Amino acid sequence: MGHVLPETGIGRRAFLKTSLLVGGGLLIDVTLPGLATADDGQGGTLGAFIAIAPDGRVTITGKNPEIGQGIKTSLSMIIADELDVDWDQVTVVQAMADQAVYGTQMAGGSQATPTNWMPMRQIGAAARALLVAAAAQRWGVPADSVTTRSGRLLHAASGRSLGYGEIASAAAALPAPDPKTLTLKDPAAFRIIGQPTGGCDSPRVVRGEPIFGIDTRLPNMLYAVLERSPVFGGTLKSANAEAALARPGVKHVVTVKGNGRPESLVDGVAILATNWWLANQARDALQAEWDDGAGAAQSTEAYDAQAKALLDGKPQGENYRAGDVDGALAGAARRISADYAYPFLSHAPLEPQNCTALFQDGKLELWAPTQMPERGRGLVADALGLKPDAITMHMPRIGGGFGRRLMNDYVVQAAAIAQQVPGTPVKLLWSRTEDIQHDFYRPAGWHRFTAGFDADNKPVAFSNHFVTLTKGGKPTSGGEFDFQELPALLVPNLLFAQSGIDSVVPTCPMRAPRSNALAWAFQSFLDEVAVAAGTDLPGLTLGLLGEPRLLPLREGSRTPFHTGRARGVIEKVLAMADWTTKPAAGSAKGFAFYFCHQGYFAEVVEAAVAQDGTVRVPRVWVAGDIGSQVVNPSGALNQVRGSVIDGLGQALGGLAIRLTGGRVEQENFDTYPLPRTPGLPEIEVEFVTTEFPPTGLGEPALPPVIPALCNAIFTATGKRIRQLPIDTAGFKRPA
Template identity: 50%
Template sequence: MSRPASSSRRRFLGQSAGVALLLGVQASGAIAALADNGAQEPAAGDFVPNAFIRIGTDGRVTLVSKQPEIGQGIKTSLPMVLAEELEVDWKSVRVVQGDLNPIYGSQGAGGSTSTPTNYDNFHRLGATARTMLVRAAAQTWNVPAAECRAENGAVVHGASGRKLGYGALVRAASALPVPDAKEVVPKDPATYGLLGTRVGGVDNALVVSGQPLFGIDTHLPGMLYATYVKCPVPGGRPVEANLDAIKRMPGVKAAFLVEGTENLNGLRPGVAIVADSTWNAFRARKNLKVTWDEGEGARHSWAGFLAAAQAASGQPGAAVMRKDGDVDAALAGAARTVEANYVYPFISHASMEPQNCTAWFKPLEGTLELWAPTQNPGAGQALVSTTFNIPKDKILLHITRSGGGFGRRLSSDFIVEAAAIAQKVKAPVKLTWMREDDLQHDHFRAGGFHFLRGGVDEQGKVVAWHDHFVTFANRIEKKESDGGSASVLQPGSGGNLSGDEFPGRWLANCLIEQTPLECRIPMGPWRAPGSNVFAWVFHSFIDELAHAAGRDPLAFRLDLLGDKDLVAGTGERGVPYNVGRMRNVLKAVAEKSGWGQRKFARGQGAGIAFHFSHRGYVAEVAEVTVSKEGRLRVDRVVVVADIGAQIVNLSGAENQVQGSVIDGLSTLMYPALDIDKGRIVQSNFHDYALLRMPDTPSKIETHFLKTDYPVTGLGEPVFPPLAPAVCNAIFAATGKRVRELPLSKADLSWS
C-alpha cells in the first residue's frame, strides 16, 4: 500500500539529487507513488536525477510511468523513451506506476495525448540522467566527458577501454548539479536501438496470470464492500427506501440515502448499501425498494427525440457553424444532387472492468485515500475536493490499472460515490458497480441526426454541401463575465460540430448548422469523440456524391482534398490540417490494398475512407463479402497511418491499430441503447451486443508512414475511418447504403 512521502525521504532527495527539473516543476519535494504492487521507495544511496528515474548501487534501473494505463500501452512506451536515452538494457529495467502527484505534471490519459504531451520531455529527462552519469565517470577517470559514452548500463572511456557500470557511478552522479538544458543532447534517432522495436507490455505476464493489478483487485485489511443504487432516470432522487429491512439482512453493515448534487456527471443522489462482502451487498440490493422522484428526465424517449429531430430539420433558428457562398443557389445549378439522412444512437462504453473505487476516510487526520482505475486522476481529486470541501493535499489518489476506459474513466462519478460512502463508515470500503449500473448509468456517447444535401457539377466536382446536425445537450448554469450565471444548453462531448470539419473549409458553398435537443441524459467522451461518428457520416456521404458523379471514390477524394500543402485556418484542437500528409496516406493505402486492380464478384466490394483525428492522418480500405441473405463478412482491412517521425513501440502500435479496427467494426455493427420514459432499456450484454471473435476481420494489415512531424498518439485516430470504409464497401458489394446505426438494423440482402 502506497503512502505519502516521509520527511526523511524529502531530506534524502534534497541531499542526493539536488534540484531536478521536470516540466518546470522542481523535484526537490516529495516524490510519492514510486510503488507498484509493493515496490519500495528509493533507497538512501540511489541516484534520483528526476521524478521518473532512479538507479541503485546495484545498477538496477527503476522507471516511473505517470500516465494511467488503460490498455493503450503507455506504461510500456513512455518508459521505453527514458530507457533509450539512458542506454540501458530494457530487460533489466523495472517499471512502476506513479500515483497522482503534481511533480509528474499532467497525468490524464485521453484524447491520444499521452505520447505527444510527454515524448520530447521524456527524451530530455533520459538524456539528462545519461549526461550526469557520463560526467560522473569522466570525473572519476579525470578525462574529458567527450571521450566517454554510455552503453548498455555503463559508461565506457573510448581511448582506454575502461568501463564503469551505472551502479558504481551512483554516488558520484548524485553529487553533480543537474546540467543546463543547453548542455543536454538527446540521441540521434538514427541510433535508436529500442524505439521502433516490438516490446511486450510490462504487465503482460501479470495480466495473463491473473495478478491483482486492476482497481477491482484492490484489497485492504478490514475492508468493507459497497453498492450504490441511483434513480433509473438521470436527475431523479430517492424519496424513501426500506433501509431498516436492508440493515437486517446477513452481512449488511450500513444502508443510507446520499443526498447528492445536481451535477449529472458528479455525485448523483442514491442509496448506499455497505456489507462484509460484495456478494452480500449485491444480495441486499435485490431486496431494496425505493420510491423515486424521477424528475423531468422521465419524459425522454428515443422515439420522441427522433420525432423532434425530424421536426427541426430545415427549420430556421439553428446555430450556424459555417456559412460560405450560397448553398441553395449552388444546389439549384448542380448537375446532380443527393439528399440523405444519417442517424446514430446513444451507446455505452461497456469497458470490461465495471466502475469501482476503494476509499478510506480517516477523520482524525482529515485525509481521504483513494484507489481508482481512472483516466483522469486530477479531475477525480478535484471533484472529491469540491464536493466534500476536503483540501486537495488531504486526498491521496493511487492510480490502478484500468480494465478498459475508452473515455468513460475520464469521468469521476464512481470516485466521488466511493468517497461519499467512505465518510459514513469507519473502515476502508470498496464500491463496485454492477454491469447493469455500468450500462445504464454511463456517461454515454451522444446520439445524433444529420440531414445532408450535396451537389456535384458536370465535371464531377462538389459544388455544394449542407449539413443540418441535430445533437443532444444538457442544460447547465454557466458563469458570465459580470459574475452572474445563465442557463445554457451545452452539447454533450463529441456532440458539437465544428465548422472546420472536413469538407467544410474545402468548398466555396458550404452551410453547417446545428440544433441542440435538450435532455437529462449524462454524456461524456467516447473513443475519438465526435470523429467516431462524424467520419462515418461525412465519408459515407462523400461516397454517395462520388457515385452520383460517376467517379472513382479514391480519385474523387483526392480531388476534393486538392493539392494545397496546408489549408488555411485551424482544424481539430487548433491543429492545422496538412493536406499533403492526408494525400500521402490515401495514395499509400490505395497502393497497399491494390485499389482498383481487382474485379469483385457481386456481393463483394471494397470501400475507402480517411480522417484526421487526434493529430493522426489515417486512411483505410475495407474489403467485404455480403451473402445474398445479407450476412456480412469483413475479409480484409488495410490501414495506413501517419503519426509522425517515430513509432515508439511497434508491437503496441500494431495492437492499437488492430484494436481500433475491431472496436470500430463492433461499434458499427451492434451496440445501440433505446430510451423509454427516461430509462435506458438495455441492461446487460444479453441485449447489448458486441462483436464476437468469429465476426472480426479475417486480415488486418498495418502500415505506418514515417514523416518529419512530431510524434503523436494512436489510441483513437484509426477508429473513425473504419465505419465509412466498411459501409462504402457494402454499397460496392450490394448497392445498398447504410444510413442508420447499428448495422444490425439494416437489411443487406440482395438478389
C-alpha cells in the same frame, strides 16, 4: 551526430534536481514546462523519474494512468533509450496521482505521446549527461571523450569502463546539467524506440496479479453497492433501510444526497456488506421509491421525432460558412440530399466502475482507476468539503475506459460513502447492468446533407445541418461539432449548421470523441457525392486535397491539416488493398479517410454479403501517419487493430442504447453484445513515416473503419446505410 536541444521551446525553462538514492545510487527529479498543469500554467515536477541503483538496475516511474493503451511502457521506453540502457535493465513502477509532482496525468485524447515525447527524451538525456560527467571527473578526461552503451560508460582511448550503478552516487553529487546543453540521440541511434516491446505489466496481467482497481483488497474492507434512480435526474423519495440492514452480512445502509452534478453525486442509497454479493442481494429489500422528474418523458422515439422536425426547419445556428452556399445550391445543375443518424453508445469497459476509499482522521485515501485523477480529486474535495491535499490517490491499472473513466462519478460516490463510515475501507463496485444503464454515453446525432454539382458533375457546394443533444443551450459532452470535417476549406461554398435537442442523458467523450460518429456520417455521404460525380471516394478525396500543403487552421480546431499527409496514407492504403482489383462475387471493398487527434488514417474494408443478408468482414487494410516515430510498434499494432475491431463492433454488433420512459433498455452483454474473437477480420497495418513530431494512437484509427464498411456494403448490394447500427433484417444482395 546528436541532435542538440534548441534554446527555445521545451528546454528553455526546465529545471533538474539530483539526489542520493537511499542505499546509494542516483535519483533524478525534473521540472519541465511542457508538462505544465492546466490550472497553474507552471512546470510540473516529475519526481523521482529515474532511479539508478548501485547494481545498475534502473527504475523508471510511469507518470500517466495505464488504461491498456501501453503508455506506461512506451514513455518509459523513450526515457530508457535516451539514457542508453538495455530494456531488460529497466523496471517500471506506477506513479501516484499527484499533478503537483508529476505534471499533467491523464489518459485521453491521444495526447500522451505528443505532449511527453520531448520531455521524456530530455529526462533520459539529462541522466546520461550526469553519468558521463561523473565518469569523466573520476577518470580525469574530457566529458566528450566518454561514451555510453547498454548502461555502461566507456573511455575508448584508455579502455576503461564503468557500469552506471558504480558511478551513480558520484553523479548524484554533481549539479544538474543545463537543459539547453543536453544532446539528444540521433533517431538513427535509437535501440529501444521503434522496437516491438511487450507491455511492462503484461506478465503480471497474464499471471492474474491484482494490479487493477477491481482487485484492491484492504484489511476489514466492506463492499458497497449504490441503488439509484433508473431515470436520469430522478431523486429519492423513500427507502426501507431497516429491511436492508436485516439482510445477512449487511453492516451499514447510508443515504447519498445528490448535488445536481451527474459527474459528482446523484441521489442514492448505499448498502455496505462483508462481500459484494450480499450487498447486491440486499438491494431488493430497500424497496426504494423515486421521483422520476422530467427525464421520464424522454425516449429514443421522441428524440428521433424532434430531430426530424428540426431538420425540416431552419437551423438554430451556423457553425461555419464559406462562399455563397445558398446561391450555389440554387444554381446547381444537380443536387443530392440524404439524412444520417446514429444512436447513443455505451463505453462498456470489461472492468466495471469501481473505487476503494478509506476516510479517517479527516483525510481520504483512494484507489481510483480513473483517466483523469486530478479532476477526480477536485470533484471529491468539492463534494466532501475537503482540501485537495487531504486526498491521496493511488492509480491502479484500468481495465478499459474508452473515455468513460474521464468521468469520476464512481470515485466521488465511493468517497461520499466512505466518509460516513470513518476508519472502514469501502470498495464500491458497480454491476454490469449499472455500468450499461448509468453510463455517460456517446450521444446520438442526426445529419441532413446536401451537395450541389455543376454541369460537369464537379461538386461546387456542400451543406450539413447537424442536430445534436444539448444542455443549457450547449452541446452535451461528445456531441460537439468539429470544424475540420472534410470538405471544409476544400470546396468554395460550404455551410455547417446546427440545432439542438435538450436532454437529461449524461454523455461524455467516447474513443475518438465526436469523430467516431462524424466520420461515419461525412465519409458515407461523401461516398454518395463521389458516385454522383462519376468517380469513387478515393478519387474524389484526392481531387479535393490537391497539391501537398498545410491548410490554414480551421475555426474551432487546434491542429492544422496537411493535404500531403492525407494523400500519403490514401495512396498507401490503395496500394495495400489493391483497390482496383474487385474481390469475389458477393464481396466489395469500401474506402474512407479521416484526420483526428493529429493522426491521418485511410482504411479499406472488404465486406462479404451472403444471400441471406449476413455481413462478414474478411479483411481490413489500414495506413496511418502519426509522424516520425512509432515508439512501440507492438503497442501501436494493438491500438490500431483494437480500434478497427471496436468500430466494426459498433456498426455490425447491433450496438445501440435505447431509452423508454427515461430508462435505458439494455442491461448486459446479451442485449449490448461486444465483438468476439471468432469472425474477426485479418487486419493489415502499415505506417507512413513523415518528418513531423510523433503523435498518439488511441483514437485516430477508429473513425474511418465504419464508413469504409458501409461504403463496401453499398458497393456489394446497392443499399446505402444511413442509420447505425446496421440493420441486416431483410438485407439481401442481388442474386
